[in-house]
Amino acid sequence: MYLAKIYVSHKKSILDPQGEAIKSALHRLNYNDVNSITQGKYFITKLDSQSKSDADQTVRSICKDLLVNQNMETYQYELKEV
Amino acid sequence: MYLAKIYVSHKKSILDPQGEAIKSALHRLNYNDVNSITQGKYFITKLDSQSKSDADQTVRSICKDLLVNQNMETYQYELKEV
Amino acid sequence: MLKQAEKSPEEIRDQKIYRQWGMSDNEYHTVVNKLLHRLPNFTEAGILAGMWSEHCSYKNTKPLLRHFWSKGSKVLEGPGEDAGAIDIGDNQAVIFKAESHNHPSYVEPFEGAATGVGGIIRDIFSMGARPVALLDSLRFGELTNQKNKFLMDRTVDGIAHYGNSIGIPTVGGEIGFDSTYDKNSLVNVMCVGIENQDDLKQDKASGIGNSIIYVGAKTGRDGINGATFASNEFSDSKESDRSAVQVGDPFMEKLLVDACLDIIHHHSDILVGIQDMGAAGLVSSSAEMASKAKSGVDLNLDLVPQREPHMTPYEILLSESQERMLLCVKKGHEKTIIDIFKRFGLDGVVIGHVNNNGQYHLTQHGETVCNIPVHTIVDDVPEYTHPIIEPDRIKHPAADFVPTVNDAGQMLAKLLSQPTIASKQSVYRQYDSRVQTNTVVAPGSDAGIIRIRHTDKALAMTTDCNGRYVYLNPEIGGEIATSEAARNIVAGGGLPIGATDCLNFGNPEDSESYYALAKSIDGITKACKLFDTPVISGNVSLHNETDRKPIYPTPLIGMVGLIKHDDEITTQDAKHAGDLVYIVGKTYDDYSGSEIQKLIQHQISGRIKHFDLQTENKNRKLVYQSIVNHLVQSVHDLSEGGLGVSIAETLFKHDFGFNGQLDLLGRQLFAETQSRYVITVAPKQKNAFEKLMGDCVKQIGQITKEPIVKIKLNDQDVNMNETDLKQKWERGLN
Amino acid sequence: MRFAVISFPGSNCDRDLYYAIVDSLGEQADLISYTSTDLSKYDTILIPGGFSYGDYLRSGAIAKFAPAMKSVKAFAASGRPVIGICNGFQILTEAGLLPGTLQHNTNISFISEWEPLEVVNNKTPFTNQYQVNQKIKLPIAHGDGNYYCDDDTLKSLKQNHQIVFKYRNNPNGSVDDIAGIVNRKGNVLGMMPHPERATEKILGGQDGLTLFQSILNSIKVRSLS
Ligand SMILES: Nc1ncnc2c1ncn2[C@@H]1O[C@H](COP(=O)(O)OP(=O)(O)O)[C@@H](O)[C@H]1O
Numbered sequence A, B: 001m002y003l004a005k006i007y008v009s010h011k012k013s014i015l016d017p018q019g020e021a022i023k024s025a026l027h028r029l030n031y032n033d034v035n036s037i038t039q040g041k042y043f044i045t046k047l048d049s050q051s052k053s054d055a056d057q058t059v060r061s062i063c064k065d066l067l068v069n070q071n072m073e074t075y076q077y078e079l080k081e082v
Numbered sequence C: 001m002l003k004q005a006e007k008s009p010e011e012i013r014d015q016k017i018y019r020q021w022g023m024s025d026n027e028y029h030t031v032v033n034k035l036l037h038r039l040p041n042f043t044e045a046g047i048l049a050g051m052w053s054e055h056c057s058y059k060n061t062k063p064l065l066r067h068f069w070s071k072g073s074k075v076l077e078g079p080g081e082d083a084g085a086i087d088i089g090d091n092q093a094v095i096f097k098a099e100s101h102n103h104p105s106y107v108e109p110f111e112g113a114a115t116g117v118g119g120i121i122r123d124i125f126s127m128g129a130r131p132v133a134l135l136d137s138l139r140f141g142e143l144t145n146q147k148n149k150f151l152m153d154r155t156v157d158g159i160a161h162y163g164n165s166i167g168i169p170t171v172g173g174e175i176g177f178d179s180t181y182d183k184n185s186l187v188n189v190m191c192v193g194i195e196n197q198d199d200l201k202q203d204k205a206s207g208i209g210n211s212i213i214y215v216g217a218k219t220g221r222d223g224i225n226g227a228t229f230a231s232n233e234f235s236d237s238k239e240s241d242r243s244a245v246q247v248g249d250p251f252m253e254k255l256l257v258d259a260c261l262d263i264i265h266h267h268s269d270i271l272v273g274i275q276d277m278g279a280a281g282l283v284s285s286s287a288e289m290a291s292k293a294k295s296g297v298d299l300n301l302d303l304v305p306q307r308e309p310h311m312t313p314y315e316i317l318l319s320e321s322q323e324r325m326l327l328c329v330k331k332g333h334e335k336t337i338i339d340i341f342k343r344f345g346l347d348g349v350v351i352g353h354v355n356n357n358g359q360y361h362l363t364q365h366g367e368t369v370c371n372i373p374v375h376t377i378v379d380d381v382p383e384y385t386h387p388i389i390e391p392d393r394i395k396h397p398a399a400d401f402v403p404t405v406n407d408a409g410q411m412l413a414k415l416l417s418q419p420t421i422a423s424k425q426s427v428y429r430q431y432d433s434r435v436q437t438n439t440v441v442a443p444g445s446d447a448g449i450i451r452i453r454h455t456d457k458a459l460a461m462t463t464d465c466n467g468r469y470v471y472l473n474p475e476i477g478g479e480i481a482t483s484e485a486a487r488n489i490v491a492g493g494g495l496p497i498g499a500t501d502c503l504n505f506g507n508p509e510d511s512e513s514y515y516a517l518a519k520s521i522d523g524i525t526k527a528c529k530l531f532d533t534p535v536i537s538g539n540v541s542l543h544n545e546t547d548r549k550p551i552y553p554t555p556l557i558g559m560v561g562l563i564k565h566d567d568e569i570t571t572q573d574a575k576h577a578g579d580l581v582y583i584v585g586k587t588y589d590d591y592s593g594s595e596i597q598k599l600i601q602h603q604i605s606g607r608i609k610h611f612d613l614q615t616e617n618k619n620r621k622l623v624y625q626s627i628v629n630h631l632v633q634s635v636h637d638l639s640e641g642g643l644g645v646s647i648a649e650t651l652f653k654h655d656f657g658f659n660g661q662l663d664l665l666g667r668q669l670f671a672e673t674q675s676r677y678v679i680t681v682a683p684k685q686k687n688a689f690e691k692l693m694g695d696c697v698k699q700i701g702q703i704t705k706e707p708i709v710k711i712k713l714n715d716q717d718v719n720m721n722e723t724d725l726k727q728k729w730e731r732g733l734n
Numbered sequence D: 001m002r003f004a005v006i007s008f009p010g011s012n013c014d015r016d017l018y019y020a021i022v023d024s025l026g027e028q029a030d031l032i033s034y035t036s037t038d039l040s041k042y043d044t045i046l047i048p049g050g051f052s053y054g055d056y057l058r059s060g061a062i063a064k065f066a067p068a069m070k071s072v073k074a075f076a077a078s079g080r081p082v083i084g085i086c087n088g089f090q091i092l093t094e095a096g097l098l099p100g101t102l103q104h105n106t107n108i109s110f111i112s113e114w115e116p117l118e119v120v121n122n123k124t125p126f127t128n129q130y131q132v133n134q135k136i137k138l139p140i141a142h143g144d145g146n147y148y149c150d151d152d153t154l155k156s157l158k159q160n161h162q163i164v165f166k167y168r169n170n171p172n173g174s175v176d177d178i179a180g181i182v183n184r185k186g187n188v189l190g191m192m193p194h195p196e197r198a199t200e201k202i203l204g205g206q207d208g209l210t211l212f213q214s215i216l217n218s219i220k221v222r223s224l225s
């Protein structure tokens, strides 16, 4: 079994209204230390793949096919055997 | 400046409708390797705090006050100076 | 993203940089030799290319669009403003317009559709109207292809996301599927608003020294060159280099609607003009406002709120960041306006002033970066007419197709499960159709209907177009699209009062595409004149083609009808067992472009016959009269799938059955002859109804409590369970 | 009788509630800003549906910090009636005035429908004009309407008769078919369905009007006693 952690974030330069809304809410709550904040998605998936390279292949494909909107998002992942 | 990465996930005991929906979509796409998948949130925030312990304090507070709904979510974070 | 190193004027000329922006050599030479008498710099050339694109200037279609009929005694504002306006009595006006967002929604369906909704809403409230309803019109390739299913799901998500969040009910729409839309799906959205006539606002920047105020989202590098992009043909090889996705923020737009309406309604004395920033963003809104007032503007680009550092003038001017508005405000009153924005949580910023020299004059970092006449940007755009050629399929149509139908019951079940005919509930249940608490008829009947609060009136609205008919005969297809819209309005109890359009076509330089465009405009115009439904606004989307294969020409018609008393509101579903069922209009062997032809032959061909505008008009008037006289229980117009499908749809809501006899053959249940309706009438009103309708109706049966559909035909009988049919219909989209 | 409807940035059912009170119920109402803190003029507070702060982060999460919410808490503590509808319900749970959380519908999509419900408890200030177990129909329109609470909370909701409305064909996956609950004291109601959309015949039903009439009745009874 393999475990992958996938982190998806907004591409830079794309409008992130959610990040803006959270930031201004934090400033209203007087968390003035907060210089910037962005919200991304984070997936944890367990894979029954035959090999690590199969698992790696699956992770890339599911990101491309479903989890990540490549028009607007980028991703990184970590994969290990468990 | 400090950088915090905050990972928010559904508490284990709670049904995660989004995770379930993603899993069944992946199975429809024939990704049968995928044994389980959960979706969480992932925040990246930059903090202008005076010290690491101040930054740490801020991260905990903003999670408690706003970023995390403790009824159903848990979180972890990493903090480093940048 | 698209960060361009700025080329010098000479480099632009020598390397023909303007071509990348969609400007032709001829156009560039006109600018240099006839208009500016010098070489434009990078910013100026970029501005001109953007503003001279089809999307902003309508240079290829203006000569044709002038043919539309937009007079009518009730028209308060015709085409030319952000949206048109029609008098609906009580000093009120209805404002509406439709717009396409096809290419962006193909590239990024969720955000493309969402920002399409956002854009059309801005056109409505910038006229001073409160947006009260949305409708959509969608076309995709066949759902057997996963990609099309994905496009549909994400598009619907995007529309729902924006409309639900901003709180405007989506009360109607349509969806169709044909492989012709495979790589060119269509996403058209219509918005309807209501306002007091005194508040009607024009978008003008006039009065020397008056201030130009910017409000809304900050300007980023999104959608740069969107205007030229929207007018560029796709080809498969280009699939990878698309970028510049615009993201919609309905929350910001909600604040903008409320703030701008507050200003328009309470401070019209100091507000000179207001316009949204749509295609070609800041340059288009500011230059058009100045052009209408025959003035010029001085803008300081350093003052424009920017999301990213180091933006060039070109990027700032042509950015298509969403949720931005531009206002022209009387000198000395800027603070009043800015304070109102502040109250709504928005930052209004003065970015420049109106000047009296007619120049579009921009500075950045203290230097002039653009100084050209407003006139050149907006009014000196060349106009093109193109040759037209009647396509072979129209000149020499294939022999008319006549289906063989041995089991009409099974055929009915099959047709009901075709995605184009099947229930669209799985789509429209994602749309909040009742927010604002005015919705009387939500999606699911022929027309969406909202009441006008504190009056006895209501508005019926619909979007319609069958591209297959337009493909087979653009002129008649245009007449039919308009007729179908009017039929849907009348079926809801409305008197059609005006129309808008979205002309979705292929490349105008293709003579057959241009023929379709010209002829369908002729058809629409003929019908609109006869129906007294002036076209008060519209939108054009060309180049809907991939590798030279255009879509079916699809001139969407959006129509609005006035219901004078809310007790005239009518729906399509049968109300009581025992009611009599009538058909209005004659049925012929019409299968060209029909759903049954597509089902059997997997393609369409033939001539469109038996359509007559006069008959259409006569039937419609009689049906309307029968509603106003309170003689009917339900009215449903016939469209795809013909009489069989319409009878079935009349039964579904309350699970009734039908028992009837028709002087027709089995196949004719599915003929798509136009100008027809299915009407149910209470037995006690039989005589009055028949007397009014005369020989244009025929009784065909009765509504039964038992949910069984029994039809005696000349060559066979139909005997089907209503519940089975309904299940097929309900599951067709999934 | 005077109702306050609190408009947050992004609320979109605030005007609908206002009209329901003024036009259908025939009582007085004010639309007040999320920055207002003086609620002393009012007999009942209504927190409307919509997408406060764009529903960014989580629905209702940001609105709970609006200045008016402090006063709403004090108002509720004094035992006077507070209703949160749809996004208003989400705000009340985020603010801790009601237990539990509203999460994504199980099918993830937004659902807009007339929904059949059952009145489970008619002994509240909000439901005293309904019959117990009465079947009613109200519109829903939400993407995050899936009510969740842990088992202990559910147990205590049941014990204290805090479940007020239930779905008859659970559309969104809510625990125990819950569509609306009150707090322990019974003076704060949160519900996903929209009663304000069902106060006029022409809109398809009037089952929602009964809810507002119940409040009138309970306030009148209280002021008599
Ligand atoms: N994309 C859509 N959005 C909203 N409502 C839709 C959509 N597609 C279809 N509907 C609704 O479903 C019903 C049937 O649609 P349709 O079959 O196109 O009707 P018609 O043939 O009368 O034009 C109508 O009430 C229509 O408003």
Ligand SMILES: [Mg+2]
Pocket (backbone or CB within 6 Å): C445, C446, C488, C636, C637, C638, C639
């Ligand atoms: Mg119809």
